[in-house]
Amino acid sequence: MNPPEPSRILLVRLSHLGDVVHALPVFHALRRRWPAAKLAWICQKEFAPLLASLTSLDECLIFDRHAGLRGVWQARRAMGAFGPDLTVDAQGNLKSALLSRLSTAPRRLGLAPVHWQEPLGSRFMTEFAPRAAGPHAIHKAASLVEAIGDKGPLSTDLELSATDLNEGAKKLAEKFGAGPGQRWVLHLGLDGDPRTWPSERFSSLARELARRGDRVLILSGPAEAGAGEQLAQELRDEERVSHWIGQRDLHQLACFLSAAAAESVGFVACDSGPSHVAAACGLHVRFLSGPQDPLLTGPWPLEGAPESGNRIIRANPEGLGPMTELDVETVLDLL
Secondary structure (H helix, E strand, C coil): CCCCCCCEEEEECCCCHHHHHHCHHHHHHHHHHCCCCEEEEEEECCCHHHHCCCCCCCEEEEECHHHCHHHHHHHHHHHHHHCCCEEEECCCCHHHHHHHHHCCCCEEEECCHHHCCCHHHHHHCCEECCCCCCCCHHHHHHHHHHHHCCCCCCCCCCCCCHHHHHHHHHHHHHHHCCCCCCEEEEECCCCCCCCCCCHHHHHHHHHHHHHCCCEEEEECCHHHHHHHHHHHHHCCCCCCEEEECCCCCHHHHHHHHHHHHHCCCEEEECCCHHHHHHHHCCCCEEEEECCCCHHHHCCCCCCCCCCCCCEEEECECCECCCHHHCCHHHHHHHC
8 A cells, every 4th residue: 555645754964065965856856746745854054054045945954963962852853843754864874864763754765775874774764765876976866766756857956046146146246356267266175185185286276277367266165264364365466366265154155156157157176065066056067086986976967977067187087096196287277
């Protein structure tokens, strides 16, 4: 006997930024499959602003992972008040499984057990998606979409409004200023992260792009603000290079990146949450890849897909390698 149509659905994808982006196709599939149902999403509070523009999301519930057991208790109360009859766990670890179980939903759909980072958590599920067709997070999202029964295209639409896009366009003009030349956003990574290109090479790349007549914005989030400050000092004589240091508002970032995509601005980044937000917003990402496999962590759509404008720039053209093997001249040529 088929289960009854759900009337209140909870999507569980708590972290991290890029993975929240990769859960968007599951969200849109749920909304299309059951348009009359109430739909909530629980995520960590630092990523909730990215979901603020989702007009078809009825509730955004917050999990404060820094609050310990109090955060779990608060999340349980919020989920209980929402009262889901179907919970979809798009994360697949013990933390997400615990919250899925505490949601009290009688039906709990999760990834195929083979995809669970911590297989013990899969025991809290009552239903499973089929095995994913590929290794990327979007492949896993697609398996959940299949289990949901939706036939629509995979979508990472953030449902930004005309007002949002107008604000993004204003910020774009403010950060770049007027003048000719191709515009590039260079997103700094966190120094010390093996996936990160050294900040001094970003500095050299910015100088070379400026010398060929392009305009550059060096973007850093809160974790990279120190490197952003340092590069602002090093490049203070470069009129074609501007800086956005310590940017922390994810909704504002999505508005800005969507406006940048509309004006064909280029985006250069390592494996980071903002690189996936950029791809979701329609930017053509130049993805600097070293020790990580871009088939697992690259921007979606993957390079080579018919609709993809994303490109992988490898530190080692033959496979994986340290980011220090990627020189400025190689990146400049491939831009």
